[in-house]
Amino acid sequence: MKRSLDIDTSEEASGHKRPRRQTSHKDRSQGPNTGAEDSGLVRDKEFWYEDGSVVLVAGNVGFRVYRGLLVRRSEVFSDLFSVPQPQDSQLVCGCPVVHLSDTPDALREVLGVLLCGKKYIQKNDIELDRLSYRIRLAHKYGIEDLLDESIQQLRQLFPANFASWRATGRHYTSRGITAVNLARLTNTQSVLPTALYVCCQLSDRALLEGAAHPDGTTDELSRDDLLRCMAAKSLLGRTHVHGIHTLLHHIGSFVQGCRSQPSCCRAFDRMRHTATTRSLDVATPIDILDTWDDLLDKYDRTKVGGNALVSLCECCMTNLRERVFATICTRWASLPGLVDAWKDKVAEENGDPEIE
Ligand SMILES: [Zn+2]
Numbered sequence: 001m002k003r004s005l006d007i008d009t010s011e012e013a014s015g016h017k018r019p020r021r022q023t024s025h026k027d028r029s030q031g032p033n034t035g036a037e038d039s040g041l042v043r044d045k046e047f048w049y050e051d052g053s054v055v056l057v058a059g060n061v062g063f064r065v066y067r068g069l070l071v072r073r074s075e076v077f078s079d080l081f082s083v084p085q086p087q088d089s090q091l092v093c094g095c096p097v098v099h100l101s102d103t104p105d106a107l108r109e110v111l112g113v114l115l116c117g118k119k120y121i122q123k124n125d126i127e128l129d130r131l132s133y134r135i136r137l138a139h140k141y142g143i144e145d146l147l148d149e150s151i152q153q154l155r156q157l158f159p160a161n162f163a164s165w166r167a168t169g170r171h172y173t174s175r176g177i178t179a180v181n182l183a184r185l186t187n188t189q190s191v192l193p194t195a196l197y198v199c200c201q202l203s204d205r206a207l208l209e210g211a212a213h214p215d216g217t218t219d220e221l222s223r224d225d226l227l228r229c230m231a232a233k234s235l236l237g238r239t240h241v242h243g244i245h246t247l248l249h250h251i252g253s254f255v256q257g258c259r260s261q262p263s264c265c266r267a268f269d270r271m272r273h274t275a276t277t278r279s280l281d282v283a284t285p286i287d288i289l290d291t292w293d294d295l296l297d298k299y300d301r302t303k304v305g306g307n308a309l310v311s312l313c314e315c316c317m318t319n320l321r322e323r324v325f326a327t328i329c330t331r332w333a334s335l336p337g338l339v340d341a342w343k344d345k346v347a348e349e350n351g352d353p354e355i356e
Helices: 067-073 074-081 104-116 129-141 145-159 162-167 173-184 191-200 204-209 223-246 261-279 293-297 314-348
Strands: 005-007 042-050 054-058 063-065 093-098
Touching: 005 191, 042 104, 054 104, 063 067, 063 104, 067 074, 067 104, 074 129, 104 129, 104 145, 129 145, 129 173, 145 173, 145 191, 162 314, 173 191, 191 223, 204 223, 223 261, 223 314, 261 293, 261 314, 293 314
Parallel strands: 005 093, 042 063, 054 093
Antiparallel strands: 054 063
């Protein structure tokens, strides 16, 4: 029996689970197996070059590509091919075969970058599936330029700067789990506060089930990160309720220019009641970085008009929006320090609800 070269890391880092091994050798999405010397190997439709010099195998799919290009771009392949090949190495179409533990989708994504210069487009990758493939394989195979570029993309999606965060569309989905694991894998600390914060907006079930990718792999949070999120969700909930009762409180006597205190008092009471009721809904994310615009707009006299039954005068509304924003800025600034504190909170059980 001929030997093949394997790059099969048994320890997949950062909670990344592989798909189950396929039992069928036929994948109808791939091209015909005509001429392949290895039964069960399906040629990839996109990356099977007749003049290719090496066959990479992921799952049951073969990718015939260029050995020299892999050596030039990847430290791992460079090391692999620097070792003389055994005489009895497995050959397909005269090319040495390298078996990889990656999925065909992930390998195809990275080969698309290496061979075709494909760019990463964020809006087409809402759940970070392709970015995940790129970072994991670039990290695994030592493709430094692709890794640096992909981590930069991750940083842009989970920025450490508040203005950038506000400008970024907030996707409170399981992409947060993927981002946490990619940050752990690559030691990209700046991504963690916002990525963990996004995780805290997920239901307990979503947190436990992890983020499934189209290639069959799943990102699951580590036990420590799950503990962090559990502690944080509790803390965020209490912070949110505390914020409702301090911010949505009528302070007419301190607001210069309010000439309708009875009306403004009623508006504050109504807003506080609405916000409290919303916070009791377990399906509602606990977003302490929310500016409450949808709620405030309904009580903004400049938007709903002076004849609205209950509304806040312009003076009080301006003051309220400023206080809400200042509170959010303070909360944002505290996020990085909370990454570790969240876990400690569980152990301490000291009951302090304040993070402002
Ligand atoms: Zn007022």
